[in-house]
Amino acid sequence: MAIRVITDKCIGCGICVKVCPFDAIDMIDKKAIIKDNCTLCGQCVDACPVNAIVKDEEEVKHKINIEDYKGVWVFAEQRQNEVLNVSIELLGEGRKMADKRGVELTAVLLGSNLDENAELLSKYGADNVLKVDNEKLENYTTDAYAKVIADLIDERKPEIMLIGATTIGRDLGPRVSAKVHTGLTADCTRLEIDEEDGKLLQTRPAFGGNLMATIVCPNHRPQMSTVRPGVMEKAKFNEDANANIENIEVSFKEGDLKTEVLEVVKSEKEIVALDEAPIIVAGGRGMQTKEGFELLEKLAEKLDGVIGASRAAVDEGWIEHSHQVGQTGTTVRPKLYIAAGISGAIQHLAGMQSSDCIVAINKNADAPIFKVADYGIVGDLFEVIPQLLEALDNVDDIVTALKGLEA
Numbered sequence: 001m002a003i004r005v006i007t008d009k010c011i012g013c014g015i016c017v018k019v020c021p022f023d024a025i026d027m028i029d030k031k032a033i034i035k036d037n038c039t040l041c042g043q044c045v046d047a048c049p050v051n052a053i054v055k056d057e058e059e060v061k062h063k064i065n066i067e068d069y070k071g072v073w074v075f076a077e078q079r080q081n082e083v084l085n086v087s088i089e090l091l092g093e094g095r096k097m098a099d100k101r102g103v104e105l106t107a108v109l110l111g112s113n114l115d116e117n118a119e120l121l122s123k124y125g126a127d128n129v130l131k132v133d134n135e136k137l138e139n140y141t142t143d144a145y146a147k148v149i150a151d152l153i154d155e156r157k158p159e160i161m162l163i164g165a166t167t168i169g170r171d172l173g174p175r176v177s178a179k180v181h182t183g184l185t186a187d188c189t190r191l192e193i194d195e196e197d198g199k200l201l202q203t204r205p206a207f208g209g210n211l212m213a214t215i216v217c218p219n220h221r222p223q224m225s226t227v228r229p230g231v232m233e234k235a236k237f238n239e240d241a242n243a244n245i246e247n248i249e250v251s252f253k254e255g256d257l258k259t260e261v262l263e264v265v266k267s268e269k270e271i272v273a274l275d276e277a278p279i280i281v282a283g284g285r286g287m288q289t290k291e292g293f294e295l296l297e298k299l300a301e302k303l304d305g306v307i308g309a310s311r312a313a314v315d316e317g318w319i320e321h322s323h324q325v326g327q328t329g330t331t332v333r334p335k336l337y338i339a340a341g342i343s344g345a346i347q348h349l350a351g352m353q354s355s356d357c358i359v360a361i362n363k364n365a366d367a368p369i370f371k372v373a374d375y376g377i378v379g380d381l382f383e384v385i386p387q388l389l390e391a392l393d394n395v396d397d398i399v400t401a402l403k404g405l406e407a
């Protein structure tokens with residue numbers, strides 16, 4: 001696609017220069033000229049009073065018949081043969097979309113020894129599971145996975161394809177979308193079906209998180225999104241559900257695969273699985289120092305939880321960014337979220353307010369965190385946390401204590 005000025009029609013009014021949010025139009029000799037930094041947003045096309053700016057559609061060879069595309073697909077990502085939570089969350093979201101569109105929900109599972117996981121996806125509500133079992137797919141490689149999924153899309157034409165915004169998903173999504181000549185909205189935090197025209201409305205933070213942008217893919221299919229882990233609600237497990245599980249045979253020609261996994265070496269660096277943790281104990285600027293976090297660690301250890309943090313604590317250098325919860329950190333949905341010395345700024349809440357149970361500890365009774373908290377403790381965290389630790393010492397069974405919190 002390209003944006004073009006029909007020079008003969010241009011009357012040099014300059015309106016397009018004013019509306020372009022990217023400063024991508026110059027006026028030369030009273031004629032508008034589109035610069036290389038044009039993002040194809042189309043605002044100038046709508047604004048020009050004499051229709052002198054046009055959007056040239058892509059080459060005909062990539063034109064498609066949108067009506068041919070049906071169904072919602074979810075890429076079922078696994079690590080070491082375990083289906084990731086984000087894939088179950090996407091099945092939950094995909095189910096809603098498929099029902100709204102009156103189409104089927106399909107999980108796409110690639111790897112080796114997949115029987116158990118195919119059954120699992122079926123129990124989590126997929127109507128179909130496309131099971132591609134091949135030893136070359138045992139470990140993820142971009143070229144093998146992108147080829148298999150792009151070929152399946154070309155053959156079966158889904159209207160929507162959802163992928164978790166994990167390290168693998170962020171690598172795979174753009175490759176697949178480029179191969180099948182469609183767009184991709186990365187890192188979505190909300191997905192909806194437009195009631196009027198059935199298109200997928202894909203919302204994600206833009207401009208460093210300062211505003212939320214809703215993006216549509218009007219002319220190409222499938223509509224592809226990567227979705228942040230922890231944002232969507234998990235699909236419900238139904239023991240009696242039975243999907244149509246289809247075995248797909250694939251073969252690779254010489255030259256298809258440019259990479260081969262020789263060995264998998266686990267990183268020695270601590271990996272913070274915030275999005276998978278059932279219990280998170282998070283600290284903010286109120287922790288005051290790096291040492292303050294040691295107190296928090298004791299509480300996390302006692303509860304078998306993981307440490308989270310606000311951006312302020314990360315910016316202070318008290319803790320690594322991998323622990324940051326929020327709009328520019330990880331989105332979490334644990335069973336229990338303890339927020340100590342965190343004020344509850346909107347960008348922090350965006351990442352944790354869907355937690356099942358929120359306990360806030362803050363010395364300021366008016367702190368906004370209390371608005372989303374199920375339990376609030378107004379007090380100095382350096383007094384409250386030691387008391388909590390002592391109380392937990394006196395409880396034989398932590399689970400009993402947590403049940404008490406949830407009651």
Ligand code: FAD
Binds near residue numbers: 284286287327341380
């Ligand atoms: P503060 O707002 O300074 O709050 C500290 C709190 O600690 C106060 O409520 C205070 O009463 C309490 N306190 C102090 N001492 C004690 C004590 N002894 N005992 C008990 N309570 C005490 N923030 C995030 O967290 N995550 C994000 O992903 C994120 N993304 C952002 C993206 C953008 C584009 C922008 C502009 C901002 C973003 N922020 C994010 C920053 C956010 O706006 C806030 O600045 C940040 O969350 C504040 O962190 P805080 O609550 O720890 O600090």
Ligand code: SF4
Binds near residue numbers: 019
């Ligand atoms: Fe500017 Fe958007 Fe027009 Fe490109 S399409 S020139 S970015 S207004």
Ligand code: SF4
Binds near residue numbers: 005053
């Ligand atoms: Fe020319 Fe249209 Fe731009 Fe006015 S808005 S300068 S007529 S292209």
